[in-house]
Amino acid sequence: MSILIQSFLNGICSGSIYGLIALSLSLLFGVMKIINFAHGAFLMMAMYFTLWICRYLGLHPQLTLLIVPPSMFAVGYLTQRFLIKSIYEKETAREPIGVLIFTTGLWIFLDSLFLLFAGPDAQVIKHGYVNQTLVLGDFIFSYTQIFGLLFSVLVGFAFFLFLKKTKTGRAIRATGQDREAASVIGVNSYRIYDISFGIGMAILGAAGALLLPLYSVYPFVGDVFGMRAFVIVVLGGMGSLSGAFWGGLIIGLIESVGAQFLPATFTEALILIIFLIILYFKPSGLFGLESE
Amino acid sequence: MGIFQFKNVSKVFGGLRAIDDVSFSIDQGEIIGLIGPNGAGKTTIFSLASGFTPPTSGKIFFKENRIDGLASDQICKKGLCRTFQVVKPFGDMNVLDNIMVGSLLHTANMKKAQEEALEILYTLGLVGVKEQMGKNLTIADRKRLEIARALATHPKMILLDEVMAGLTSVETREVIEMIRQIQKRNITILLIEHIMQAIMSLSDRIIVIHHGQKISEGNPKAVSNDEQVIKAYLGEEYHELT
Amino acid sequence: MSPRTEWIRGIIILVVLSLLPLIFQNPYTMSILILLFLYAYFALSWNILGGIAGQLSLGHSAYVGIGAYTSTVLFLQWGISPWIGMIVGAIFAAFAAILIGFPCFKLRGAYFSLATLAAAMILQIIVENTNNLLGGPRGLEITLLKDAPWQFQYTNKLFYYVIVVLLFFSVIGVTRWILHSRIGYYLNAIKNDQEAAQSLGVNLTRYKSIAAAISAIFTAIGGTFYAQFVLYINPEKIIGTNLSIQLAVMCIIGGRGTILGPILGAVLLVVSAELLHLYMGGKMIGLDIMLYGIILMTVIRFEPQGIYVLIRKFFNRFTRSTSPFRDGRSS
Numbered sequence: 001m002s003i004l005i006q007s008f009l010n011g012i013c014s015g016s017i018y019g020l021i022a023l024s025l026s027l028l029f030g031v032m033k034i035i036n037f038a039h040g041a042f043l044m045m046a047m048y049f050t051l052w053i054c055r056y057l058g059l060h061p062q063l064t065l066l067i068v069p070p071s072m073f074a075v076g077y078l079t080q081r082f083l084i085k086s087i088y089e090k091e092t093a094r095e096p097i098g099v100l101i102f103t104t105g106l107w108i109f110l111d112s113l114f115l116l117f118a119g120p121d122a123q124v125i126k127h128g129y130v131n132q133t134l135v136l137g138d139f140i141f142s143y144t145q146i147f148g149l150l151f152s153v154l155v156g157f158a159f160f161l162f163l164k165k166t167k168t169g170r171a172i173r174a175t176g177q178d179r180e181a182a183s184v185i186g187v188n189s190y191r192i193y194d195i196s197f198g199i200g201m202a203i204l205g206a207a208g209a210l211l212l213p214l215y216s217v218y219p220f221v222g223d224v225f226g227m228r229a230f231v232i233v234v235l236g237g238m239g240s241l242s243g244a245f246w247g248g249l250i251i252g253l254i255e256s257v258g259a260q261f262l263p264a265t266f267t268e269a270l271i272l273i274i275f276l277i278i279l280y281f282k283p284s285g286l287f288g289l290e291s292e
Numbered sequence: 293m294g295i296f297q298f299k300n301v302s303k304v305f306g307g308l309r310a311i312d313d314v315s316f317s318i319d320q321g322e323i324i325g326l327i328g329p330n331g332a333g334k335t336t337i338f339s340l341a342s343g344f345t346p347p348t349s350g351k352i353f354f355k356e357n358r359i360d361g362l363a364s365d366q367i368c369k370k371g372l373c374r375t376f377q378v379v380k381p382f383g384d385m386n387v388l389d390n391i392m393v394g395s396l397l398h399t400a401n402m403k404k405a406q407e408e409a410l411e412i413l414y415t416l417g418l419v420g421v422k423e424q425m426g427k428n429l430t431i432a433d434r435k436r437l438e439i440a441r442a443l444a445t446h447p448k449m450i451l452l453d454e455v456m457a458g459l460t461s462v463e464t465r466e467v468i469e470m471i472r473q474i475q476k477r478n479i480t481i482l483l484i485e486h487i488m489q490a491i492m493s494l495s496d497r498i499i500v501i502h503h504g505q506k507i508s509e510g511n512p513k514a515v516s517n518d519e520q521v522i523k524a525y526l527g528e529e530y531h532e533l534t
Numbered sequence: 535m536s537p538r539t540e541w542i543r544g545i546i547i548l549v550v551l552s553l554l555p556l557i558f559q560n561p562y563t564m565s566i567l568i569l570l571f572l573y574a575y576f577a578l579s580w581n582i583l584g585g586i587a588g589q590l591s592l593g594h595s596a597y598v599g600i601g602a603y604t605s606t607v608l609f610l611q612w613g614i615s616p617w618i619g620m621i622v623g624a625i626f627a628a629f630a631a632i633l634i635g636f637p638c639f640k641l642r643g644a645y646f647s648l649a650t651l652a653a654a655m656i657l658q659i660i661v662e663n664t665n666n667l668l669g670g671p672r673g674l675e676i677t678l679l680k681d682a683p684w685q686f687q688y689t690n691k692l693f694y695y696v697i698v699v700l701l702f703f704s705v706i707g708v709t710r711w712i713l714h715s716r717i718g719y720y721l722n723a724i725k726n727d728q729e730a731a732q733s734l735g736v737n738l739t740r741y742k743s744i745a746a747a748i749s750a751i752f753t754a755i756g757g758t759f760y761a762q763f764v765l766y767i768n769p770e771k772i773i774g775t776n777l778s779i780q781l782a783v784m785c786i787i788g789g790r791g792t793i794l795g796p797i798l799g800a801v802l803l804v805v806s807a808e809l810l811h812l813y814m815g816g817k818m819i820g821l822d823i824m825l826y827g828i829i830l831m832t833v834i835r836f837e838p839q840g841i842y843v844l845i846r847k848f849f850n851r852f853t854r855s856t857s858p859f860r861d862g863r864s865s
Contacts, residue, residue, distance in 0.1 A: 105831035115820040265662065279649050
């Protein structure tokens with residue numbers, strides 16, 4: 001029984017980080033209607049950044065959170081500004097298919113770029129902090145797990161406050177709801193897109209920095225988490241930010257509790273099957289609003 | 293029994309009654325105008341009639357068969373075709389091919405479909421833009437194309453959603469003439485329109501929708517004198533009518 | 535173009551193709567030539583669903599896998615000729631396409647891509663975990679029989695060349711037939727605007743299913759061919775996401791919905807990948823994929839409709855042509 005509870009708690013911890021990944025994906029979809037296929041690749045990039053900062057600058061893994069998100073913001077901002085924007089402008093359809101194809105190209109490009117320069121091997125952070133554990137009664141947690149949970153909730157919460165309270169946050173929400181209307185009240189939608197993409201990548205950067213101490217990084221690590229992020233976003237409802245967070249928890253739980261009963265590859269298949277079922281029966285997601 | 297009926301039809305969107313217990317009947321060959329203020333539920337009636345959304349309650353009949361619950365392609369096959377307020381040309385196909393998509397409904401023979409499409413092309417004055425891509429058309433031609441495609445499916449009845457919106461007065465007159473031509477083919481027409489002179493002169497009868505309810509029905513003159521209509525809707529645009 | 539000039543053009547192409555093996559007699563160049571046709575064939579197969587019908591599938595490797603595994607398992611387990619296995623695989627693939635498509639066809643754009651991606655991943659997981667029958671992650675090796683044409687094997691590569699050229703022409707023939715028939719018009723209408731198509735009486739699910747089934751059948755047949763040509767299959771290579779993306783990318787950069795586009799895309803990618811291999815050797819893994827990514831991003835950046843349309847636009851500047859809608863068609 002206690003094993004089950006332990007795995008339940010583990011699921012919540014990793015689920016909260018998944019939620020963060022999905023949150024950033026959902027932000028891009030909600031605001032720009034962009035499906036970012038390169039999302040997993042960007043996460044992989046953030047994880048390598050974290051690894052290199054730890055390894056070559058000798059920083060404490062927690063301190064990477066001061067560097068990785070801002071640098072990912074820059075990556076996102078510049079990608080949107082100089083690469084995606086011009087494609088977006090050409091799109092007339094409601095759903096920018098060209099951008100989808102472009103991000104697919106970016107995805108395979110980044111994957112193979114890191115394969116080329118970082119090599120195919122899985123790498124981990126070597127730092128004392130990674131192995132520290134916390135014993136609470138019958139349950140054992142690693143520090144990184146607990147920290148991941150707390151920090152993800154913090155980031156999620158801060159992001160909600162940002163959307164609700166700040167001028168830029170409100171402009172982002174307005175653009176997401178109705179681009180034309182937002183531009184009427186003086187919101188420059190392309191500037192908002194640049195910022196949103198940057199913020200999305202910064203959140204993703206935080207997720208990467210939290211994730212690395214728990215996992216290893218290799219060039220295709222993003223494929224697994226990227227697909228999972230899509231599953232979560234669909235589960236929670238495309239564009240719904242709170243849905244992304246709840247969806248993250250659900251997937252985290254399925255994964256860790258499921259692992260008690262099924263081989264890991266089957267849990268993976270199970271998640272994908274749930275994904276297809278939800279797409280079929282409730283494409284608006286479990287937490288999504290009914291749209292007419 | 294007429295060719296088309298709404299019987300106590302209601303549609304609820306997320307707790308909101310978009311259409312509230314609406315009934316009406318249309319006879320073969322009539323032109324019926326559907327009017328009402330913005331957001332009254334006119335386009336929702338079209339969506340219900342053409343199968344894009346099912347009614348929450350009530351029945352819809354076409355040629356004495358129930359059509360509520362059918363998909364829009366099935367309804368089209370039965371001879372009831374709609375146009376869209378926001379026109380939807382097939383942007384990467386030329387005008388002739390656009391119309392052929394319609395005429396292919398009742399023949400798989402490409403030559404026959406093309407001949408028919410050409411015939412409609414000539415009647416609706418689209419010959420000049422025959423080879424142009426849908427996305428490159430002017431607004432007036434897009435509206436014409438929308439009607440042409442619908443006509444190509446050989447409908448018994450056609451639903452026209454604001455086909456005159458955004459047109460110049462000359463173009464509007466052309467479209468009015470076009471609608472009269474369609475009526476001569478013994479096609480029943482239900483049209484939504486904001487341009488009052490047009491709808492008053494075209495329609496045999498007018499149905500007025502307000503807040504999702506039918507508040508008046510009758511010939512144009514009677515409707516425009518109806519106290520309730522004037523109060524609910526025509527108040528703001530009354531001067532346009534007289 | 536009149537039917538007559540088209541016939542003449544077809545005959546010229548056939549003559550050239552039948553002479554090509556004389557020039558490329560060494561087995562290496564012959565292999566490349568065969569792969570070139572195979573990938574062009576795959577890209578054209580993907581094109582039926584992804585290009586003409588506009589449903590961007592990212593799960594086509596599932597059909598390659600179904601074709602390859604069906605014929606191989608039938609052969610290894612019961613000694614059934616891969617020729618028969620090829621047909622069985624094609625039928626399976628058609629059913630799979632409808633099965634996968636049924637939940638996915640309600641979905642639009644990106645949802646569809648994601649769902650097909652997930653479906654192929656599920657298949658890959660299943661195959662990787664079925665060790666006895668399907669060989670698990672290590673895959674299956676096909677028993678070498680040397681010259682056994684009835685068992686779809688031959689030492690001389692010319693055998694495979696002839697088959698792949700025939701396959702290539704059959705998919706072109708079917709594509710042309712589709713483009714000129716009601717199905718093609720309906721699929722094109724669906725690609726442009728689903729709602730408008732439906733309001734004109736187009737049954738969306740039926741026509742998307744037809745496109746998916748035809749596309750899957752051809753893809754699966756290619757899968758069997760690949761298995762017999764290489765005589766070894768494994769889930770990663772044949773059902774993996776990479777292959778799915780590769781097929782889509784070839785068609786997209788070449789030109790979705792056209793006939794020459796996918797061929798152009800396949801030639802570009804295969805040739806550039808081979809050149810990379812030739813000059814870089816095996817040192818730099820993933821370089822070819824990286825190149826695909828770069829080409830894809832560049833093409834989408836400058837002409838979302840693909841290289842073929844770019845070339846057409848270029849020539850249209852000199853010869854005012856009427857409609858860039860489809861190739862080989864003038865109405």
